[in-house]
Amino acid sequence: MKIGTSSKDLRATLYFERGMAQKQMKDCFGAIRDFNSALVHPRLKIRALLEKTHCLIIVDQLESAARVLERVLLARPNIGRAYILKGMIYEKEGFLSKARDEYTRALHFDAASTEALEMRAKVLLKDGKPREALDDLNELIRLVPHRPDVLITRARVHEKLKQYDQALGDYERAESSMPGNERLIKEKALVFIKIGQPKRALAALSSSPPELGNDVEMLVLRARARILMKDYAAAESLLRRVLTIEPDYAPAHLHLGVVAMAHREWDQALADLDRAIELDASLAEAYKKRAQIFMELDEPVRALSDLTAAAADDPSDGGIFAMRGLTQMRRMLYQAAIADFTRALERLPGDPRILYDRAVAYTRSEAWDKALMDLDTVLAKRPNAARALSLRGIVHYHQGRMSQARTDFDHSAAAGAKDPLIWNNRGLFLYRMGDHQAAIEDLNKALQLDHDYDMARHNLEVARKHLNTYGDEYEEVRTSAARPDKEHRNQ
Numbered sequence: 001m002k003i004g005t006s007s008k009d010l011r012a013t014l015y016f017e018r019g020m021a022q023k024q025m026k027d028c029f030g031a032i033r034d035f036n037s038a039l040v041h042p043r044l045k046i047r048a049l050l051e052k053t054h055c056l057i058i059v060d061q062l063e064s065a066a067r068v069l070e071r072v073l074l075a076r077p078n079i080g081r082a083y084i085l086k087g088m089i090y091e092k093e094g095f096l097s098k099a100r101d102e103y104t105r106a107l108h109f110d111a112a113s114t115e116a117l118e119m120r121a122k123v124l125l126k127d128g129k130p131r132e133a134l135d136d137l138n139e140l141i142r143l144v145p146h147r148p149d150v151l152i153t154r155a156r157v158h159e160k161l162k163q164y165d166q167a168l169g170d171y172e173r174a175e176s177s178m179p180g181n182e183r184l185i186k187e188k189a190l191v192f193i194k195i196g197q198p199k200r201a202l203a204a205l206s207s208s209p210p211e212l213g214n215d216v217e218m219l220v221l222r223a224r225a226r227i228l229m230k231d232y233a234a235a236e237s238l239l240r241r242v243l244t245i246e247p248d249y250a251p252a253h254l255h256l257g258v259v260a261m262a263h264r265e266w267d268q269a270l271a272d273l274d275r276a277i278e279l280d281a282s283l284a285e286a287y288k289k290r291a292q293i294f295m296e297l298d299e300p301v302r303a304l305s306d307l308t309a310a311a312a313d314d315p316s317d318g319g320i321f322a323m324r325g326l327t328q329m330r331r332m333l334y335q336a337a338i339a340d341f342t343r344a345l346e347r348l349p350g351d352p353r354i355l356y357d358r359a360v361a362y363t364r365s366e367a368w369d370k371a372l373m374d375l376d377t378v379l380a381k382r383p384n385a386a387r388a389l390s391l392r393g394i395v396h397y398h399q400g401r402m403s404q405a406r407t408d409f410d411h412s413a414a415a416g417a418k419d420p421l422i423w424n425n426r427g428l429f430l431y432r433m434g435d436h437q438a439a440i441e442d443l444n445k446a447l448q449l450d451h452d453y454d455m456a457r458h459n460l461e462v463a464r465k466h467l468n469t470y471g472d473e474y475e476e477v478r479t480s481a482a483r484p485d486k487e488h489r490n491q
Contacts, residue, residue, distance in 0.1 A: 008040060008041075009040075009041045011037075012037065012038045012039075012040050012041035012044055013038070013041060013044065015034045015035070015037035015038040016034065016035065016038035016041070016044050016047070016048055016051075018034045019031040019032075019033075019034030019035045019037075019038060019048070019051060020051065022034060023051065023054075023055055028055040028056075028058050028059045029055075029059070031051070031052075031055050032052050032055050032056065035048040035049075035051050035052040035055070036048075036052065046072060046075065046076055046079070049068055049069075049071060049072050050072060050079075050081055050082065050085065052068055053065045053068045053069050053072070053082075053085050054085060054088075056068065057085065057088050057089060057092065060092070062089050062092060062093060065085070065089055066086075066089055069082060069085055069086055069089070073086075078109050079109065080105075080106040080107070080108075080109035080110035080113050080116060081106065081110075081113075081115070082106075083102045083103070083105040083106035083109070083116075084102070084103060084106045084113070084115055084116050084119060086102045087099040087100070087101075087102030087103045087106065087116075087119060087120075087123070088119070090102060091119075091123055091126075096123050096126055096127040097127070099119075099123045100120060100123050100124065100127070103116050103117075103119050103120035103123065104120065107120070112143060114140055114143055114144055117136045117137075117139055117140040117143070118136075118140055118150070120133075120136050121133040121134075121136035121137050121140065121153070122153075124136065125157065125160075125316050126315070127315065128311075128315030128316050128343075128347065129316070129346075130157050130160045130161055130316040130347055131161065131346075131347070131349070133157055133316075134154065134157050134158070134161070137150065137153060137154040137157060138154070141154060146177060148173075148174035148177045148178050148181075151170045151171070151173050151174040152170070152171070152174050152183070152184070152187065154170050155167040155168075155169075155170035155171050155174070155187065155191075156187075157316075158170065159190075159191060159194065160316045160317060160318075160347070161347070161348065162348060162351075164191055164194065164195045167191050168188065168191055171184055171187055171188045171191070175188075180207075180209070182208065182209075182212060182215075185204055185205065185207060185208050186205075186217055186218065186221060188204045189201040189202075189204040189205045189221050189225075190221065192204060192225075193221065193224050193225055193228060196228060198224075198225035198226070198228040198229045199225075199229075201221065201224075201225040201228075202222065202225050205218060205221055205222055205225075214245055216242045216245055216246050216249050216251075216252070217251075219238050219239075219241060219242045219245075219252075220238075220239065220242060220249075220251045220252055220255060222238050223235040223236075223238040223239045223242075223252075223255055224255060226238065227255065227258055227259060227262070230262070232259050232262055232263070235255070235259055236256065236259050239252045239255055239256050239259070248279050249279075250275075250276045250277075250279035250280035250283055250286070251276070251283070253272050253273070253275040253276040253279065254272070254273060254276040254283060254285060254286045254289065256272040257269045257270070257271075257272030257273040257276065257286070257289055257290075258289060260272055261289065261292070261293065266293055266296065266297060269289075269293055270290065270293060273286050273289055273290040273293070274290075277290070282313045283313070284309075284310040284313040284314040284317065284320065285310075287306040287307065287309045287310035287313070288306070288307065288310050288319075288320060288323065290306050291303040291304075291306040291307045291310070291323060291327070292323075294306065295326075295327065295330065300327050300330040300331050301331070303327045304324065304327045304328070304331070307320055307323055307324040307327060308324070311324065316347060317347070318343070318344040318345070318346070318347030318348035318351070318354070319344070319348075320344075321340045321341070321343040321344035321347070322340070322341065322344040322348075322351075322353070322354045322357065324340045325337045325338075325339075325340035325341040325344060325354075325357055325358070325361070326357060328340055328361075329357070329360065329361060329364070332364075334361045334364045334365045335365065337357075337358075337361040338358060338361045338362065338365070341354055341357055341358035341361060342358065345358070350377070350381070352377075352378045352381055352382055352385065352388075355374040355375075355377055355378045356374070356375070356378050356385070356387065356388050356391070358374050359371040359372075359374040359375045359378070359388070359391060359395075360391065362374065363391065363394060363395060363398075366398075368395050368398055368399050371391070371395050372392065372395050372399075375388050375391055375392040375395065376392075379392065384411075384415040385415070386412045386413075386415040386416025386419055386422050387412070387416065387419070387421065387422070389408045389409075389411050389412035389415060389416075390408065390409060390412040390416070390421070390422050390425045390426070392408045393405045393406075393407075393408035393409040393412065393425065393426070393429065394425065394429075396408060397429060397432075402433070405429060406429070406433075409425065409426040409429050410426070412425070412426065413426055413442075418449060419449070420445075420446040420447070420449040420450040420453050420456060421446070422446075423442045423443065423445040423446035423449070423456070424442070424443060424446040424453065424455060424456040424459060426442050427439045427440070427441075427442030427443035427445075427446065427456070427459060427460075427463070428443075428459050430442060431459070431462070431463045436463050439459075439463045440460060440463050440464060443456050443459050443460035443463060444460065447460065
């Protein structure tokens, strides 16, 4: 009997090992058969059930996987890996919060589970929570400091958070384990492009092996660097070359659209971006660029639709929500704008540009105290941000603090002497304070800087007539909502 039992256990062990090999070769159905055969071994039963569950998840047989997992948890409710697998089921079903809870439960039973940390970080990224994902990746790298794939993932999260120095540091650490790696060369070049250093991007790409000369991704990165350098002819030549190699390569069509945008050829740009989206409906950057064109064409509803699609594709990108907030501002949906700016700040906390935009939305909603809090935060970081000073002057005025308002308007005029909005705002303030001559001087300066500034012209006419009416409101924001791709001047 003992010999028979030993032989049976040995066969079960062999089935289990073969199942693991087949799983590694992605033959999940063969692996499941072998794991079923291994169940007769008492000491292998739980492991075989867990591996079978994982295979069922991989082949999308989620109900069967859940039933097998129930058997495991009834027998052994304290196994961390079982909760990881349960989280995977929820994740595949689209229940990201439930998946996160299960990965957290797995870490309760095994605090050092690198798999649970990695899975939770990934689901947090999917759920648009890059800062929380970063916490898990930091812990994961503490446990496994030399895994290049984890370092690369963390570098990408740093990029989402605009922490570009940290991203480059992670890529360099990963490169020490993978010198000359093609993926790393591309990732580093992309960071240099994002921080506006095209020459460093081209230098990084030049270190790639000669056989990658016709690699379409490399060529597009070179084109993007050329676009930053405003060498549009060279960029277009590179992108056309890509399309001779791979006609349906969506990023090439996207960046041809960017070249057309630089020339303000809106119809051509839209055609290129439409083609990029047709080829790859998950290309968030194409939606963002198309939204920028729609804003230029004063079509905020279409821009909003594209930005909503971009947010669905990349919910970790705070810039998308910031752009959508500006779109909501154009539609005068100020509460919706505030909600989007708040979402953007959850991903990019403390970003002065987004804080300023939210302050504008608060002023439009007459939420003066909230606007003041955001503006104080901006000015603590950038004391000479002219538009933030001007806007704070408006807030002080509406709250009856005339002395503080005058100080901010004067400071803004000194800091933003070439910005017509600054002179319009101070001119209107001076008019309301009864200093008509000084108001006329400021409003004239606004029109000298921008001859087409209709609001300043109207306010000037009012000031000249010495009417007792106030004229138009201050213009807290003028160009930003029309051009969501550009930072506010003097900010």
